[in-house]
Amino acid sequence: MQKVIEVQNLTKKFKDLTAVNNLDLNVYRGDIFGFLGPNGAGKSTTIRMLMTLINPTSGTIKIFDKPLKQKRNEILKKVGAIVEKPDFYGYLSAYKNLEILGQISGCDTSNKRIMEILETVGLETRAKSKVKTFSHGMKQRLGLAQALLHDPDLIILDEPTTGLDPQGMKEIRELIIHLAKEKQKTIFLSSHILAEVELVANRMIIINKGTTVVEGTVQDLLNATNLKVTFELDEIERAKKILAETQWQKKIESFGDYQILFLLEKNEIAPLNKFLVEQGILINSIVPKRSLEEYFLHLTEKGA
Amino acid sequence: MYTLVKIELYKIFRKWRTYIGFAAIGVMVPIIQIAMYFEGAHYLEFMTRSFKDSFVFVGNLLNGYLIAYIILGSLTIHIPFLIALVAGDLLAGEATAGTYRMLITRPVSRMKLVFAKFIAGLIYTNLLVLFLAVISLGLGLIIFGVGELIVIKDAIIIFAQNDILWRFIFAYASAALSMSVVLALGFLFSSLVENAIGPIVSTMTVIIIFTIFSAINIDFFRTVKPYLFTNYMSTWRLVFDDPIDYNEIIKNCLILAGHIIGFFGITLFIFKRKDILS
Ligand SMILES: Nc1ncnc2c1ncn2[C@@H]1O[C@H](COP(=O)(O)OP(=O)(O)OP(=O)(O)O)[C@@H](O)[C@H]1O
Numbered sequence A: 001m002q003k004v005i006e007v008q009n010l011t012k013k014f015k016d017l018t019a020v021n022n023l024d025l026n027v028y029r030g031d032i033f034g035f036l037g038p039n040g041a042g043k044s045t046t047i048r049m050l051m052t053l054i055n056p057t058s059g060t061i062k063i064f065d066k067p068l069k070q071k072r073n074e075i076l077k078k079v080g081a082i083v084e085k086p087d088f089y090g091y092l093s094a095y096k097n098l099e100i101l102g103q104i105s106g107c108d109t110s111n112k113r114i115m116e117i118l119e120t121v122g123l124e125t126r127a128k129s130k131v132k133t134f135s136h137g138m139k140q141r142l143g144l145a146q147a148l149l150h151d152p153d154l155i156i157l158d159e160p161t162t163g164l165d166p167q168g169m170k171e172i173r174e175l176i177i178h179l180a181k182e183k184q185k186t187i188f189l190s191s192h193i194l195a196e197v198e199l200v201a202n203r204m205i206i207i208n209k210g211t212t213v214v215e216g217t218v219q220d221l222l223n224a225t226n227l228k229v230t231f232e233l234d235e236i237e238r239a240k241k242i243l244a245e246t247q248w249q250k251k252i253e254s255f256g257d258y259q260i261l262f263l264l265e266k267n268e269i270a271p272l273n274k275f276l277v278e279q280g281i282l283i284n285s286i287v288p289k290r291s292l293e294e295y296f297l298h299l300t301e302k303g304a
Numbered sequence B: 001m002y003t004l005v006k007i008e009l010y011k012i013f014r015k016w017r018t019y020i021g022f023a024a025i026g027v028m029v030p031i032i033q034i035a036m037y038f039e040g041a042h043y044l045e046f047m048t049r050s051f052k053d054s055f056v057f058v059g060n061l062l063n064g065y066l067i068a069y070i071i072l073g074s075l076t077i078h079i080p081f082l083i084a085l086v087a088g089d090l091l092a093g094e095a096t097a098g099t100y101r102m103l104i105t106r107p108v109s110r111m112k113l114v115f116a117k118f119i120a121g122l123i124y125t126n127l128l129v130l131f132l133a134v135i136s137l138g139l140g141l142i143i144f145g146v147g148e149l150i151v152i153k154d155a156i157i158i159f160a161q162n163d164i165l166w167r168f169i170f171a172y173a174s175a176a177l178s179m180s181v182v183l184a185l186g187f188l189f190s191s192l193v194e195n196a197i198g199p200i201v202s203t204m205t206v207i208i209i210f211t212i213f214s215a216i217n218i219d220f221f222r223t224v225k226p227y228l229f230t231n232y233m234s235t236w237r238l239v240f241d242d243p244i245d246y247n248e249i250i251k252n253c254l255i256l257a258g259h260i261i262g263f264f265g266i267t268l269f270i271f272k273r274k275d276i277l278s
């Protein structure tokens, strides 16, 4: 499979702070690649290097198999991006902003094309409004429009759903999947929400403090990890006794006043539930949590 | 490149601050002209007092040319401020607005983007000087009519009516060159920071300090004077000499042009390597 992004030993230092530390990344054609990490993990810093806004302290970046440093313009013709929060010329209309950016890129800026892209992101009725009158979510949408305008092969999105309402989040998710599946685009999606990435990505990496924590296909990562399942019930003492004599005993993580926390594989949840019910113990709720998510939350808490 | 310059010009002329310069000139110059219309006779008398006894002045001395000459002389410290206002914003404004992230990630080299901005800034500068010329000379001639130009330097020089216009054209051209140096300096400062205020203030500070140094007549300042670009910003006055010292004018213009190229070169050098963190 063709590598679209190949990053090796990438490091960026800000004075004495190492924001990105020896990072390796491989993104393949057609991937929706999730780039996860808590606040300050180095996601935006990495994206800034991918977009040549800042220079790496060391390491190499290849995009479309070409060295970024030498072939910058040729590469960026085929890359669209949102880097951190989308900012535009507030004193110009959404339409004019896109027209200007498109002209600089040297792409099609016909009325038809610009209106088409504004429609894609749901801003067609606000085309003529000045951007300074836009809400954050609307700017985020315009940011997406700007990233897609020149029909790039690689789309790099830095937390594109921040500030969007649930409907907007869903639309963006669908758009991302559409772009990858129907248009064969490669998507590099940074986020600090695992659940969001999980829904769309096929491969992902979690970074913290500028280095890789885990990496792989989303499926493998999710399968490899057990679920932490909380069973909520009233008769905690009786349940304790019953479970003590069974194989379930060793799956117990901890007891609460009204919960038992198990570490299970997905296909064990139903049998355990059945067993308890058969013993006459009524279950109020079952809440599964993946340990990857736990792990990630743990990182996020530390990072925050 | 043409497209890039066009876009940068469009951005400049869609901003309010751009019109401050035109508005300031458009208001100041007519006010001076009106004041001159009513008070000009006194002014002229004051100017020529010491020569009164030895000369007999005839004809319309308080004419459009004289007014334009006086205005050009009195605005050379104010116009740099109007230039700095736009120059300081050219690059830093993009940082403040966060639009660098959109702009610098386009498939166009930073060098081209910076060059386009610089050219657009130069066009603004020259338009502003042209506007000054049209208002102060054009309007002046309409209000006051033509006549001989009397210039008092070490000696008193009187230019015949048909010997003046071309001098003004060269004077405005060399004023435009001087103002372009201000633009280049403001542009350089603008590349260093993420807010337009700093570059605007720094540019003015440099100009004011240099101007003061140039004016102090003690040995130390006389030695550094040739190295202060502000010293060459009054080159336009040399056009109103008789005879004109062309060598001196050419030398001064080359020095000014050298500063423009130098400042821009440094800007390019810095900007090409700069980490865009805004
Ligand atoms: N201009 C800068 N100067 C110094 N340190 C910086 C600068 N920009 C970022 N950093 C540091 O680099 C680290 C990584 O920041 P970065 O913005 O890449 O994080 P992130 O993963 O994008 O976080 P978030 O989820 O909050 O957007 C942080 O510790 C941050 O403080």
Ligand SMILES: [Mg+2]
Pocket (backbone or CB within 6 Å): A043, A044, A045, A084, A158
């Ligand atoms: Mg970030």
